[in-house]
Amino acid sequence: MKCPRCEYEWKPKIFKPKECPRCKARLDYTPGSVGAPKIGKKGGEKEMTSKLPLATVALIIVVVAAIGAWEIFANPTTPVTPTTHGWSPTSVLGFTGGQKSGIVAVYIAKTGQNYSDNWSSVATTDNYYLKYTASEQTGDIPYENNFVFLIEVVGNDDNMAYINADNLKVELAITGSFAKAAENTDGGDGAEFTFSTTATEIGVNAVWDNDSNYFKLPAGGSIDYTTKLWLWS
Numbered sequence: 001m002k003c004p005r006c007e008y009e010w011k012p013k014i015f016k017p018k019e020c021p022r023c024k025a026r027l028d029y030t031p032g033s034v035g036a037p038k039i040g041k042k043g044g045e046k047e048m049t050s051k052l053p054l055a056t057v058a059l060i061i062v063v064v065a066a067i068g069a070w071e072i073f074a075n076p077t078t079p080v081t082p083t084t085h086g087w088s089p090t091s092v093l094g095f096t097g098g099q100k101s102g103i104v105a106v107y108i109a110k111t112g113q114n115y116s117d118n119w120s121s122v123a124t125t126d127n128y129y130l131k132y133t134a135s136e137q138t139g140d141i142p143y144e145n146n147f148v149f150l151i152e153v154v155g156n157d158d159n160m161a162y163i164n165a166d167n168l169k170v171e172l173a174i175t176g177s178f179a180k181a182a183e184n185t186d187g188g189d190g191a192e193f194t195f196s197t198t199a200t201e202i203g204v205n206a207v208w209d210n211d212s213n214y215f216k217l218p219a220g221g222s223i224d225y226t227t228k229l230w231l232w233s
Contacts, residue, residue, distance in 0.1 A: 003027070085161060089171070089228045093135050100156035100201070103229050106132040107150040108141055111214055115193045115207045119152050143221065146214035151206040151227050159233045163202050165194055167232035170206035176223030178215070180208075184230065 002009045003020040010021060018028050095102040104120055108130040117123070123131075129147060130139040141147065155168045172190060173182035185192045189211045196203035209215075217223065 085233065087169075087230045087232055088159065089230045091135075091226065091228045093133055100158045101154060101160065101229070101231055103227060104133075104152040104154055104203075106225070106227060107152070108139070109148050109150040109207075111146050111148060111209070113150075115150060115191075115205050116195055117205075118195045118203060119150065119205060141217065143217050143219040146216050148207055148209040148214060149225070153204050153206065153229045155202045155204070155229075155231050157200045160202075160231050161233050163197065163200065165192055165202065165204060168192075168202060168204060169230045170204070171226075171228040171230060172206070172208055173226045174223055175225075177217055177221035178223065180210075182226070 001012050001017070003023060003025060004027075005025040006020060006023040008020060008022040016028070019026055090096075090099075090102060093103045093106065107119060107123065107128040109115075109123075109128040110126075113127050119127070128150070129141040129145075132139070149172060151170050151172065153168070153170055155163070157163055160167050169184045169186045170190065170192070171182055171184045172180065174180035183190060185206045190206055190208045193205040193207060194202065195205060
């Protein structure tokens with residue numbers, strides 16, 4: 001028997017051996033039979049069919065799937081991210097950066113006054129010892145005279161979630177001849193007096209009177225204070 005591939009000749013011990021003992025070529029394989037076009041007759045005409053290799057079929061499926069996915073997601077809807085809410089402070093007297101919310105003024109006020117009035121409109125030196133309308137201002141007051149802190153603030157809907165006193169609080173801290181740890185008007189002895197409310201704005205006087213014992217400075221004494229307006233937006 002002769003191998004059609006390597007032309008090796010031998011005498012096989014079995015009938016119709018399946019492979020060449022030299023090159024191991026398959027002898028029961030007919031070259032050109034797999035994947036070869038089949039020609040058949042249909043309706044008097046010749047018809048040629050062919051099988052695609054498995055890899056080609058898989059590739060076509062993947063491409064079609066990818067095209068389908070692109071058609072579905074070509075114009076996705078932009079996700080809507082909710083606004084993050086929280087408290088934000090300002091400690092600058094006056095209005096900066098075009099904002100409509102801020103600390104209007106800080107008064108070293110006399111005791112026994114009407115704290116529910118709009119002090120920017122009606123208050124005079126009959127009502128207070130000092131009025132601060134900018135940061136880093138200084139001033140003198142009579143020693144051993146009782147006084148309170150009145151901080152006038154305005155909250156506007158440009159940075160408030162809702163126009164009400166619950167979305168506004170004022171903070172005060174004092175150091176010097178006497179000290180007061182920072183506290184807000186929603187805790188401690190600070191009180192809020194709302195003097196104006198509209199659809200877009202609220203005006204509040206935050207007052208500290210040292211638990212009705214008031215504040216006073218000794219001769220030669222001095223204090224520094226820090227105040228902040230907190231708004232929920």
